[in-house]
Amino acid sequence: MGQSNEKFYCECRSKKDKNKNGGQTKKLLMKSSEYLYNPRVCKGLAVSTREREEMELRGILPPAVRCRNLQVKAVIQNLDRFEENLSKYIYLRNLQDFDEELFYKVMMEHTEKLMPIVYTPTVGLACIKYSTIFHRPRGIFLTVHDGGRIHHILGNWPERNVKAIVVTDGERILGLGDLGANGMGIPVGKLALYTALAGIPPELTLPVTIDFGTNNQKLIEDPFYIGLRQKRVKGPEYNDLMDEFMEAVVQRYGRSCLIQFEDFGNHNAFRLLEKYKPNYCTFNDDIQGTASVAVAGILASLKITGLKLAQNIFLFQGAGEAALGTANLLVMAMEQDGVQSEEAMKKIWLIDSKGLIVKNRPTGGITEHKARFAKDYQNLTSLEEIVKSIKPTVLIGASAQRGVFTENVLQTMANNHKQPVIFALSNPTDKAECTASDAYIHTEGRCVFASGSPFEPVTINEKTHYPGQGNNAYIFPGVAFAIMACGVHYVSDEVFLVSAKALADQVRKEHLAEGRVYPPLKKIHDVSFNIAIKLTQYFYAEDFATRRPEPHDKIAFLRSKQYNYARPLSIKLGRHPY
Numbered sequence: 001m002g003q004s005n006e007k008f009y010c011e012c013r014s015k016k017d018k019n020k021n022g023g024q025t026k027k028l029l030m031k032s033s034e035y036l037y038n039p040r041v042c043k044g045l046a047v048s049t050r051e052r053e054e055m056e057l058r059g060i061l062p063p064a065v066r067c068r069n070l071q072v073k074a075v076i077q078n079l080d081r082f083e084e085n086l087s088k089y090i091y092l093r094n095l096q097d098f099d100e101e102l103f104y105k106v107m108m109e110h111t112e113k114l115m116p117i118v119y120t121p122t123v124g125l126a127c128i129k130y131s132t133i134f135h136r137p138r139g140i141f142l143t144v145h146d147g148g149r150i151h152h153i154l155g156n157w158p159e160r161n162v163k164a165i166v167v168t169d170g171e172r173i174l175g176l177g178d179l180g181a182n183g184m185g186i187p188v189g190k191l192a193l194y195t196a197l198a199g200i201p202p203e204l205t206l207p208v209t210i211d212f213g214t215n216n217q218k219l220i221e222d223p224f225y226i227g228l229r230q231k232r233v234k235g236p237e238y239n240d241l242m243d244e245f246m247e248a249v250v251q252r253y254g255r256s257c258l259i260q261f262e263d264f265g266n267h268n269a270f271r272l273l274e275k276y277k278p279n280y281c282t283f284n285d286d287i288q289g290t291a292s293v294a295v296a297g298i299l300a301s302l303k304i305t306g307l308k309l310a311q312n313i314f315l316f317q318g319a320g321e322a323a324l325g326t327a328n329l330l331v332m333a334m335e336q337d338g339v340q341s342e343e344a345m346k347k348i349w350l351i352d353s354k355g356l357i358v359k360n361r362p363t364g365g366i367t368e369h370k371a372r373f374a375k376d377y378q379n380l381t382s383l384e385e386i387v388k389s390i391k392p393t394v395l396i397g398a399s400a401q402r403g404v405f406t407e408n409v410l411q412t413m414a415n416n417h418k419q420p421v422i423f424a425l426s427n428p429t430d431k432a433e434c435t436a437s438d439a440y441i442h443t444e445g446r447c448v449f450a451s452g453s454p455f456e457p458v459t460i461n462e463k464t465h466y467p468g469q470g471n472n473a474y475i476f477p478g479v480a481f482a483i484m485a486c487g488v489h490y491v492s493d494e495v496f497l498v499s500a501k502a503l504a505d506q507v508r509k510e511h512l513a514e515g516r517v518y519p520p521l522k523k524i525h526d527v528s529f530n531i532a533i534k535l536t537q538y539f540y541a542e543d544f545a546t547r548r549p550e551p552h553d554k555i556a557f558l559r560s561k562q563y564n565y566a567r568p569l570s571i572k573l574g575r576h577p578y
């Protein structure tokens with residue numbers, strides 16, 4: 001992490017230096033000790049001989065000067081030696097804490113290889129082990145005991161110009177449940193993707209975990225646990241602290257500081273989104289970002305199945321943040337196609353932990369968000385029976401129930417339709433509703449498949465199928481980038497439909513031919529940038545952008561705001577074009 005500018009320049013007023021500069025005070029780079037421990041500027045062996053002299057690094061580094069490309073090669077060789085993905089994760093996190101620029105160069109150049117390490121599935125394991133592997137702190141850890149002091153504590157973060165925060169309360173980390181303060185791995189991972197995928201300068205971002213306690217007894221008893229050892233608080237204490245946090249962010253960083261909510265428990269996620277959306281620059285990634293990527297995949301699948309959106313029957317296994325967010329965005333997408341909202345809702349069926357969501361269900365549990373989709377139908381609980389009865393064309397899993405798309409369920413989907421669409425969105429991999437090979441094998445290779453965590457391609461009868469990664473990582477970096485670049489204060493729901501369409505439009509014929517409903521991961525930088533372009537156009541057209549005058553050349557405008565490794569030191573230290 002960097003620090004405020006002043007600390008990193010040493011005003012050199014010695015006679016010798018004054019003479020060299022015609023009597024002017026010369027600004028030198030920082031001292032070796034400051035340099036070595038500042039990951040924003042430290043570049044290991046890539047420091048030139050001249051810089052070594054200037055920064056008093058002679059003798060501190062061995063004589064070899066290694067270029068950045070060779071450093072990347074060394075990192076990849078080191079990574080390949082580790083057998084366990086968690087070790088790779090720890091190695092990369094250490095690299096980020098030592099030489100940030102190299103970390104992002106490696107991430108940007110080896111995205112496909114490294115996303116499964118820095119992000120899902122490995123980040124899930126890293127969160128489980130976060131307390132044990134905890135090394136150098138990254139982000140702000142707030143606790144429920146910090147009421148009245150949040151503004152002050154945010155001020156302890158060394159950066160002043162924060163433009164985006166990813167915040168969690170750790171209650172629903174991926175499909176792993178309550179991981180308390182260990183949830184910090186998620187904001188850290190998501191923000192690494194802000195930079196690696198969309199080019200958002202890392203010094204503008206801040207990971208935050210708000211520790212309200214944990215109901216995970218194993219953590220409370222774990223001697224290594226880094227969080228509060230108490231049960232989660234709820235009610236006014238929770239609400240007041242959240243309110244204070246939101247206001248403190250605005251006071252510190254301004255109304256255009258983006259606050260991305262991540263992995264909050266279901267009972268808080270929806271109500272906090274509704275509460276804060278009108279007055280803060282905020283969105284919930286699990287509800288809205290996931291909806292966007294799922295709808296994009298569905299829109300792209302239409303080019304394979306030949307159906308119109310409203311000709312489908314959608315069945316969700318799960319009726320939480322991801323499923324309901326997607327269901328609501330599907331309604332909006334159908335409305336834009338001219339379908340009445342009542343008609344659109346009839347196409348969408350949901351299953352929760354108590355079974356199919358039907359009116360007057362004897363077991364209850366139908367919240368107002370679910371009630372919108374409740375049907376006059378028999379009370380069924382078995383997924384297989386439901387699939388037989390409703391005959392969905394699209395089956396989406398977002399329930400974190402491993403393997404619930406059984407052989408029978410998948411075969412029934414294949415019996416009902418020529419090209420059933422099957423998305424197993426739950427993360428990490430061992431929470432997926434089915435694997436890619438299960439999906440293809442039990443549908444005779446006819447299904448259109450995507451999953452939240454990555455799966456390898458599957459070959460059946462000499463045809464190779466490439467599963468898409470239906471993960472909100474295709475959406476949130478581009479969305480955040482455009483919001484930040486345009487100085488947006490209010491994030492409308494439509495942002496996520498614009499993004500979904502922008503993503504679906506980037507799925508080419510050759511991708512579809514391979515069975516993909518998303519562009520390959522190696523294209524994700526371009527994809528994120530193109531989403532940001534579409535959103536920038538939308539923000540200016542709809543008057544959501546506050547940055548004036550409107551840039552004529554939006555591509556050049558966005559490019560000028562992106563991170564690149566070879567930035568001058570002044571920019572690295574905080575004088576960026578935002």
Ligand SMILES: NC(=O)C1=CN([C@@H]2O[C@H](COP(=O)(O)OP(=O)(O)OC[C@H]3O[C@@H](n4cnc5c(N)ncnc54)[C@H](OP(=O)(O)O)[C@@H]3O)[C@@H](O)[C@H]2O)C=CC1
Pocket residue numbers: 172173174175176265266285286287290293317318319320321322323351352353354355365397398399400401425426427428431451452453470471472473
């Ligand atoms: N691919 C992606 O980009 C994303 C994937 N996800 C993944 O989706 C999963 C769910 O996340 P999210 O929606 O936020 O979580 P929520 O807790 O909000 O929702 C989970 C839902 O699953 C339901 N459920 C639980 N058990 C069963 C069961 N046996 N049968 C049917 N439904 C069941 C719950 O029912 P009830 O309502 O009755 O409690 C609830 O509706 C997680 O694994 C998460 O990682 C989430 C966001 C993004």
Ligand SMILES: CC(=O)C(=O)O
Pocket residue numbers: 120173174175263285286426427452471472473
């Ligand atoms: C991907 C993501 O946001 C989740 O699984 O929660």
Ligand SMILES: [Mg+2]
Pocket residue numbers: 174262263285286
């Ligand atoms: Mg999430």
